[in-house]
Amino acid sequence: MSNVSKETFYTLEKEAQSLYEIKRSRFIGYAMPVETVKEAQDFISRIKALNRDARHNVYAYTVVENGNTYTKYSDDGEPQGTAGLPLLNSIQKKEIENAVIVVTRYFGGILLGAPGLLRAYTTAASEALELAGRKKKVLCRKIIVEADYKYISGLINIFASQGLHPQDSKFTDKATFVILSEISKIEKLCYNIKELTSDNANVEIGEYEYK
Numbered sequence: 656m657s658n659v660s661k662e663t664f665y666t667l668e669k670e671a672q673s674l675y676e677i678k679r680s681r682f683i684g685y686a687m688p689v690e691t692v693k694e695a696q697d698f699i700s701r702i703k704a705l706n707r708d709a710r711h712n713v714y715a716y717t718v719v720e721n722g723n724t725y726t727k728y729s730d731d732g733e734p735q736g737t738a739g740l741p742l743l744n745s746i747q748k749k750e751i752e753n754a755v756i757v758v759t760r761y762f763g764g765i766l767l768g769a770p771g772l773l774r775a776y777t778t779a780a781s782e783a784l785e786l787a788g789r790k791k792k793v794l795c796r797k798i799i800v801e802a803d804y805k806y807i808s809g810l811i812n813i814f815a816s817q818g819l820h821p822q823d824s825k826f827t828d829k830a831t832f833v834i835l836s837e838i839s840k841i842e843k844l845c846y847n848i849k850e851l852t853s854d855n856a857n858v859e860i861g862e863y864e865y866k
Contacts, residue, residue, distance in 0.1 A: 666753040668788030675779040679763025684783030686756045695755040702757040710762040715742035716755035737772040745780040797861035798834040
């Protein structure tokens with residue numbers, strides 16, 4: 656799970672790929688949202704396998720997992736400070752978390768020098784991140800509501816009034832709804848359910864989750 660101390664954060668919306676060419680060298684940027692360090696590492700391994708013939712596969716990631724922030728980058732043989740760090744800076748400049756980026760370089764035979772490398776890796780990374788988009792994640796908690804059947808329509812109205820939709824529902828001797836609610840809405844939600852059912856519903860506040 657991501658960092659429960661933050662009510663909101665931004666991450667990438669989707670996986671994306673960019674291409675930047677200069678002096679016959681090709682810089683291919685790959686960006687992807689992730690939830691864990693392992694997902695980031697698996698993505699890096701996948702891109703490296705895809706580009707085994709490339710001269711360099713530079714990467715960087717920042718992941719918030721279990722309340723801790725993990726950042727890592729690699730120059731993969733490029734001069735120090737010209738590749739991995741610019742990728743990490745590109746992620747941080749976007750103010751996003753839980754993101755990984757790999758820039759693969761196919762060498763074109765012409766040296767670019769440190770300034771040229773820095774510009775090329777930064778450009779490829781920035782373009783991939785821009786194509787991946789930016790998405791807001793909101794901290795929620797799972798709410799499980801169990802009540803008599805006579806309250807079903809009233810409960811559904813309460814959920815709808817707060818823009819909430821049941822993730823799951825079960826109908827046995829009672830009706831059970833599973834809701835993912837933003838933290839800021841929980842107090843009002845519980846109050847409305849209590850008022851509707853005269854405190855006869857069972858409301859369980861469960862684990863944290865981002866949506």
